Amino acid sequence: MSSTENGRRPRPTRHRGPITLRGGEPDPQAEGSTTDQRLLDRRGPTDWVHADPWRVLRIQSEFVEGFGLLAELPRAVSVFGSARTPRDSPYYETGVQLGAALAEAGYAVITGGGPGAMEAANKGACDAGGMSVGLGIELPFEQELNEWVDVGISFRYFFVRKTMFVKYAQAFVILPGGFGTLDELFEALTLVQTRKVTRFPVILFGSQYWSGLLDWIRSTMAEAGTVSQKDLDLLHVTDDVAEAVAIISAAEAERERDPAADAPPPAPVDD
16 A cells, blocks of 8 residues: 555545545445445436425435434544645644644544644544544535545535534634634634533634734724623633643533533523
8 A cells, every 4th residue: 555645554435425434444335336326327317406495405414414423423622724724834733733632632623624724633633543523515626535534524515514513512723724714713602602502612723823803803893892801701812732622621621510500591481
């Protein structure tokens, strides 16, 4: 078996619909064909898949696939970051160290499964013997799940993918990134702020990178009253991998001591 350009030996890869599984023994029944080929013996019309009622079923199937794949995932942390982070970047090395530290602390590492910062976190987790998960997204350009993903799935819809990021995470760590990373950051913050999810840590890694955004939130949003000081307290900022893991572990320990602390307030009762 030949090595890749970075010296890593490729692992057997199996595809089960949108799910990617690496390691273990290959599935002989799945080799040499695709799901479509095993279902159809000739090409047929595909107009029906564009009708909204059928699209709803396809969305439902993505939720079913995601829930089924991740239901027995151990406690996990979602790590977000740019696909454009080069391998010689200090932030790439930070991602590797973070993924390894989380794995050593007993957490599975969930990323978007792409290159850059996502690859770094998956690599760190995989090399440390932890569970490395990739939740990919269908894009106009090809983007395979990175080679350090042990268990992966590719989604058509961003909103389904983001549900999986949130549902199975104990915390969120945000490495430097672009629009997609900001989208994931504010999605997590909104869900925690509105108590749609239990109050999990949201950690910004890289104080220099995030300082401009934080200054704007404090000087503009907080000054205008559109966010409160309590909202600002939802964010942790660090440049230290050990501190990030300690924040996550402390929050988990606090939840175990007082499970009701983050319960939503009771609904108002109509007279």
